Amino acid sequence: MIFYFTGTGNSLATAQAIAQETDDLLVDIGVAYKYKDFTFTLEQGEPLGFVFPTYAWTTPPLIDAFIKRARFRTGNQETFAPDYCFAVVTCGAFVGNTARFFAAELLESQGINLDASFSVKSVGNCTYLYAPAEGEKRERLIAAADLESHRIAQRITQREHVHAEHRNPFGILMSAFTGKDEKPRSTAEFYALTNCIHCGQCADLCPTNTVTIIEGTPRWAELGCTQCLGCLHRCPVNAIQYGKKTETRGRYVHPVLANAPRRA
Known part of the structure; x- marks a missing residue:
């Protein structure tokens, strides 16, 4: 296995x-x-x-x-x-x-x-x-x-x-x-642009349930994030950001996930 x-x-x-x-x-x-x-x-x-x-x-x-x-x-x-x-x-x-x-x-x-x-x-x-x-x-x-x-x-x-x-x-x-037991991963830099389509995919994909949808908009809990950046890279409209620099940078999804369905 x-x-x-x-x-x-x-x-x-x-x-x-x-x-x-x-x-x-x-x-x-x-x-x-x-x-x-x-x-x-x-x-x-x-x-x-x-x-x-x-x-x-x-x-x-x-x-x-x-x-x-x-x-x-x-x-x-x-x-x-x-x-x-x-x-x-x-x-x-x-x-x-x-x-x-x-x-x-x-x-x-x-x-x-x-x-x-x-x-x-x-x-x-x-x-x-x-x-x-x-x-x-x-x-x-x-x-x-x-x-x-x-x-x-x-x-x-x-x-x-x-x-x-x-x-x-x-x-x-x-x-x-x-390489330590404690590895805090800050979510303070996460935010969504106004082009967010409120699809909820970021919350569906989040493995730690750090992302929740509140009034149609993604919100990140302070603790628990593993910082896989799946929410950012797999957003269908590139609305999710982590700091201002990501607004001008591309996204990456391996072909094996490019057409993967959303999790239920």
């Missing part, structure tokens, strides 16, 4: 590539978290995988919370133990020590050892810091990420025990400051 979390589609694309090779079931962590579904039934000894993005050189807060709350059990309600466990971290630039931080969390919360870790670089979506790649550059990044995802899938089927994510000194240094 492969658990994935995605804001704009990169991690979903990678998870799908791996599942295609391994014939594994995909589970959306965002949906599970949104609806407080933390109990999962697996066959004893089956492989266990996690695919999620790097946020600020560490794990997203939602991943931390999920790993602490998840209950992996067999059909007989025994504690589940995989014969092989892997993580694939997607990123727009540097992964830092994200996989290592996750491995420590997984062992502490679930008693499960992380046997392998990998990374895939794709289009970054942190629009309040930079404009997402567009045009041919975007296409090249997506194609390279797809190729790397399939390579990793092959390594996973071979049960490689390796920690092969692409790290660099800068990312490792920054992880020392961000």
Whole structure:
């Protein structure tokens, strides 16, 4: 079983590539978290995988919370133990020590050892810091990420025990400051422009239920946001902003999500 979390589609694309090779079931962590579904039934000894993005050189807060709350059990309600466990971290630039931080969390919360870790670089979506790649550059990044995802899938089927994510000194240094249990993500900069069509998609998509619709307009709770920026990038009219700079910057949604239906 492969658990994935995605804001704009990169991690979903990678998870799908791996599942295609391994014939594994995909589970959306965002949906599970949104609806407080933390109990999962697996066959004893089956492989266990996690695919999620790097946020600020560490794990997203939602991943931390999920790993602490998840209950992996067999059909007989025994504690589940995989014969092989892997993580694939997607990123727009540097992964830092994200996989290592996750491995420590997984062992502490679930008693499960992380046997392998990998990374895939794709289009970054942190629009309040930079404009997402567009045009041919975007296409090249997506194609390279797809190729790397399939390579990793092959390594996973071979049960490689390796920690092969692409790290660099800068990312490792920054992880020392961000790889902490407490990761507050401010929502103070979120707002909607007057072209908002009041469709409610932002609230539907929000995995932490941080976005609510009040009198037809989105509002962000002060606490709880994992800052996936799904609400911003997937708004059908680009009404949602995070600070003034995003008003002039493009949006990014991976093709696997471009035509995805709204959540009920």
